[in-house]
Amino acid sequence: MASKKIEKGSAYYFQEKYSRSLTLAGGKVERAVLGHEVGLNGYTTVEQAQELYDYLELSEGDRLLDVGSGRGWPGLHIVEKSGCGLVVTDVPLAALRHARNNELSRHLSQEVGIIAADGRNLPFRSGSFSGVVHADVIC
Amino acid sequence: MAGYLIHTPAAPSAFERERAAELGPAEVNSSTPIEAMTQSSGFEIVAQRDVTESFHRTCKAILEVRKRLERELRAEEGSEFYEEEQGKKLGTLTGIEEGLLRRSLIVALKPYRRSLGGSR
Numbered sequence: 415m416a417s418k419k420i421e422k423g424s425a426y427y428f429q430e431k432y433s434r435s436l437t438l439a440g441g442k443v444e445r446a447v448l449g450h451e452v453g454l455n456g457y458t459t460v461e462q463a464q465e466l467y468d469y470l471e472l473s474e475g476d477r478l479l480d481v482g483s484g485r486g487w488p489g490l491h492i493v494e495k496s497g498c499g500l501v502v503t504d505v506p507l508a509a510l511r512h513a514r515n516n517e518l519s520r521h522l523s524q525e526v527g528i529i530a531a532d533g534r535n536l537p538f539r540s541g542s543f544s545g546v547v548h549a550d551v552i553c
Numbered sequence: 554m555a556g557y558l559i560h561t562p563a564a565p566s567a568f569e570r571e572r573a574a575e576l577g578p579a580e581v582n583s584s585t586p587i588e589a590m591t592q593s594s595g596f597e598i599v600a601q602r603d604v605t606e607s608f609h610r611t612c613k614a615i616l617e618v619r620k621r622l623e624r625e626l627r628a629e630e631g632s633e634f635y636e637e638e639q640g641k642k643l644g645t646l647t648g649i650e651e652g653l654l655r656r657s658l659i660v661a662l663k664p665y666r667r668s669l670g671g672s673r
């Protein structure tokens with residue numbers, strides 16, 4: 415079957431990209447190179463996610479916004495380390511479904527909100543978050 | 554705010570911008586400098602570090618490991634998707650090696666709250 419030509423960067427492109435589940439072999443690639451396995455599409459290693467956590471200095475009671483979170487990385491990592499609350503945002507619903515699954519698999523005690531929103535027009539009041547994180551989404 | 558950005562070098566030519574968009578991830582399509590983008594969000598950059606070397610290493614490693622696991626990946630992802638992904642990663646690696654794609658760590662604060670230590 416001929417594949418549909420999808421315009422790079424289009425909404426359909428990202429929806430297609432995130433519709434694919436992480437395969438066993440794909441997980442092996444992620445673990446080997448990046449040190450984790452969330453179905454990542456970017457280049458943020460565990461060490462780099464840790465660096466973001468160090469810079470943000472968040473703790474329990476704080477709330478983090480992860481813009482363009484994809485499947486929830488690195489926001490979920492920072493939540494695990496800091497105990498802060500988290501809201502992840504992205505446009506493709508497929509990505510957000512994976513983010514929810516990744517959140518559930520980590521058995522976090524913190525509240526994690528998952529919201530479909532475009533980073534250029536976020537539906538939050540100024541001052542709603544203690545920190546903002548993003549990875550390979552703004553270029 | 555803290556994050557990693559993939560971007561072109563400062564003041565790219567139109568050709569360089571087009572080539573970077575062609576080679577890079579789908580997200581590389583902005584012609585706005587990082588500083589202007591950050592400021593337009595109400596933040597001010599307080600720390601910036603180039604991590605292109607790490608970006609290069611990671612991209613190369615992804616290609617190599619995917620090549621090593623080619624049989625498994627083709628079986629699980631399908632050959633079309635496997636080749637498409639390899640092509641994309643190779644494009645990104647080429648962009649890095651041509652000096653058209655860079656990656657940076659950016660840390661920024663909201664200026665009016667900096668003294669209060671809030672809103673990172």
